[in-house]
Amino acid sequence: MHHNTPLISTIVVGLVLAFVLGALVQRLRVSPLVGYLLAGVVMGPFTPGFVANQTIANELAEIGIILLMFGVGLHFSLKDLLSVRAIALPGAVVQISAATVMGWGLGWLLGWSTGKGIMFGIALSTASTVVLLRAMQERRLIDTERGRIAVGWLIVEDIACVLTLVMLPPLAGLMNGEATTGGLDFATLAWPITMTLGKVAAFVVLMLLVGRRVIPWILHYVAHTGSRELFRLAVFAISLGVAFGAALLFDVSFALGAFFAGMILSESELSQRAANETLPLRDAFAVLFFVSVGMLFDPSIIVKEPFPLLGTLFIILFGKSFAAFAIVRLFGHPTSTALTISASLAQIGEFSFILVTLGVSLSLMTERGRDLVLAGAIISIMLNPLWFALLDRFLARREATQVAEAPAADEGTATREPLPVSKLTDHVVLVGHGRVGSVVSAALRQVGTPVLVIEDNPGIVERLREQGIDSLSGNAAAPDMLQAANVTSARGLLVAIPDAFEGGQIVAKARALSATLPIIARAHSEEEVAHLKFHGATSVIMGEREIANAMLAQIAGNVAAALRPKPAEQGGAPSAA
Ligand code: AMP
Numbered sequence: 001m002h003h004n005t006p007l008i009s010t011i012v013v014g015l016v017l018a019f020v021l022g023a024l025v026q027r028l029r030v031s032p033l034v035g036y037l038l039a040g041v042v043m044g045p046f047t048p049g050f051v052a053n054q055t056i057a058n059e060l061a062e063i064g065i066i067l068l069m070f071g072v073g074l075h076f077s078l079k080d081l082l083s084v085r086a087i088a089l090p091g092a093v094v095q096i097s098a099a100t101v102m103g104w105g106l107g108w109l110l111g112w113s114t115g116k117g118i119m120f121g122i123a124l125s126t127a128s129t130v131v132l133l134r135a136m137q138e139r140r141l142i143d144t145e146r147g148r149i150a151v152g153w154l155i156v157e158d159i160a161c162v163l164t165l166v167m168l169p170p171l172a173g174l175m176n177g178e179a180t181t182g183g184l185d186f187a188t189l190a191w192p193i194t195m196t197l198g199k200v201a202a203f204v205v206l207m208l209l210v211g212r213r214v215i216p217w218i219l220h221y222v223a224h225t226g227s228r229e230l231f232r233l234a235v236f237a238i239s240l241g242v243a244f245g246a247a248l249l250f251d252v253s254f255a256l257g258a259f260f261a262g263m264i265l266s267e268s269e270l271s272q273r274a275a276n277e278t279l280p281l282r283d284a285f286a287v288l289f290f291v292s293v294g295m296l297f298d299p300s301i302i303v304k305e306p307f308p309l310l311g312t313l314f315i316i317l318f319g320k321s322f323a324a325f326a327i328v329r330l331f332g333h334p335t336s337t338a339l340t341i342s343a344s345l346a347q348i349g350e351f352s353f354i355l356v357t358l359g360v361s362l363s364l365m366t367e368r369g370r371d372l373v374l375a376g377a378i379i380s381i382m383l384n385p386l387w388f389a390l391l392d393r394f395l396a397r398r399e400a401t402q403v404a405e406a407p408a409a410d411e412g413t414a415t416r417e418p419l420p421v422s423k424l425t426d427h428v429v430l431v432g433h434g435r436v437g438s439v440v441s442a443a444l445r446q447v448g449t450p451v452l453v454i455e456d457n458p459g460i461v462e463r464l465r466e467q468g469i470d471s472l473s474g475n476a477a478a479p480d481m482l483q484a485a486n487v488t489s490a491r492g493l494l495v496a497i498p499d500a501f502e503g504g505q506i507v508a509k510a511r512a513l514s515a516t517l518p519i520i521a522r523a524h525s526e527e528e529v530a531h532l533k534f535h536g537a538t539s540v541i542m543g544e545r546e547i548a549n550a551m552l553a554q555i556a557g558n559v560a561a562a563l564r565p566k567p568a569e570q571g572g573a574p575s576a577a
Pocket of ligand 1: 436499
């Protein structure tokens with residue numbers, strides 16, 4: 001290389017390798033997260049070849065953490081949490097305690113101090129939001145009772161994790177056994193904890209009193225300028241600025257600052273837009289976060305420490321799952337629900353990484369412990385889809401025997417929610433219920449034509465269902481979606497979404513199902529019209545051309561009206577028009 005550019009090479013090599021390995025493992029039906037971690041391992045000091053700059057990678061990872069936690073705050077919904085609090089709260093608390101005790105037990109066997117053992121256990125206790133949400137979405141479980149419980153459970157774990165991040169620094173001394181020499185000195189312990197809680201409280205009060213007014217005001221102001229670029233910049237400036245300011249002024253972790261900034265934004269109606277704006281950058285930095293964690297991982301631990309690693313994996317895969325299973329059953333939920341929740345939580349991810357990083361910096365975790373957690377995370381994320389597959393098989397077999405003996409009592413036993421095929425026939429399948437789709441569906445229903453809507457936005461689907469309108473939630477390009485809409489028996493398919501590239505995929509899939517189905521699609525340029533026609537659209541409506549025609553028609557009407565002689569000029573003669 002001509003220049004010494006460690007920042008550029010870390011970002012570029014990190015993203016490129018993560019992309020290649022992510023795509024590769026995705027083909028093997030493993031979460032791309034594993035690919036990102038492996039990219040880090042390849043770039044790390046423990047494997048031959050290119051070694052990226054760890055200090056720079058760590059700083060990039062911090063930005064990833066800020067943006068991830070900002071996203072967690074944005075999606076934090078007190079309402080969702082309250083609706084499942086009866087099970088999610090005790091469930092998460094019991095599970096976290098069980099994992100911590102088991103981790104401490106393993107640490108004890110390995111000869112670690114109590115403090116290090118507890119830290120190890122805590123790091124094993126929180127599941128990855130990214131992995132869980134992806135598994136739930138892929139199985140269409142988000143809208144189900146099981147999905148809501150799992151997500152609520154995760155929110156409680158998130159909160160517990162945020163609290164741990166806050167409390168660890170002041171408690172580090174005690175956990176390391178410093179304060180216990182000469183008895184438990186309450187004063188030396190109470191002071192730093194009070195200070196920390198005081199600073200956190202000051203930050204929270206400031207955010208609630210000032211941030212809550214100022215942040216939405218800034219966003220509203222910027223939204224009205226109409227500049228999308230400025231709006232994006234505002235969202236990033238707020239998330240990064242609040243996190244940085246919180247750390248600088250209040251000694252609060254970046255993560256907590258960002259979480260709060262997100263939470264305050266989530267109260268405003270602009271939150272959806274704000275959330276969307278952060279996605280691309282958040283994804284890029286989250287990838288760099290996983291890469292930097294992978295760089296810390298020494299793969300030789302697998303051969304050097306097989307038994308401690310097996311113990312760690314046992315806690316993540318079976319110990320935590322068993323605790324979750326037991327408590328869900330105890331609350332009277334069916335076995336299938338308990339098993340699905342156990343499977344979705346039988347992994348660890350980003351929170352564990354954040355915790356081990358902090359643990360090592362506070363001397364609360366050895367590098368060996370960190371490597372065990374990292375190896376446990378990588379392997380458990382890899383095994384997670386396998387867990388679900390085994391569960392599918394187990395439940396299918398159980399259902400078969402149950403059906404033979406007596407009708408099954410559990411509702412929805414499979415871990416993959418099946419998509420029932422709509423019974424509608426001679427209906428219109430409408431993809432997208434936004435500005436265009438909503439007008440179309442209202443008009444069709446007015447003339448009594450049955451409509452089935454496929455819509456990506458769960459909020460819209462919920463509202464449609466409340467109005468009694470048949471709708472499927474999800475991306476129309478996803479497998480089985482068009483079949484579930486019974487598109488082969490439909491009168492026609494209207495693809496009313498703005499993205500013609502995705503529209504093309506939907507059109508092609510529908511055309512493959514039926515050669516004669518009338519398909520009408522929406523486009524915004526001549527190229528898009530050609531693209532959609534190429535994939536099999538019967539006709540394509542180009543929005544901009546229709547707007548132009550409508551404008552012309554109106555102005556033409558006005559011109560005609562202006563040219564039309566007025567009654568006064570005609571001397572009261574009857575109008576010729
Ligand atoms: P509008 O541009 O206002 O007509 O809105 C388009 C609507 O289509 C939005 O409500 C989106 O959520 C929805 N949408 C976009 N892409 C898809 C897709 N692939 N499948 C289902 N709905 C979609």
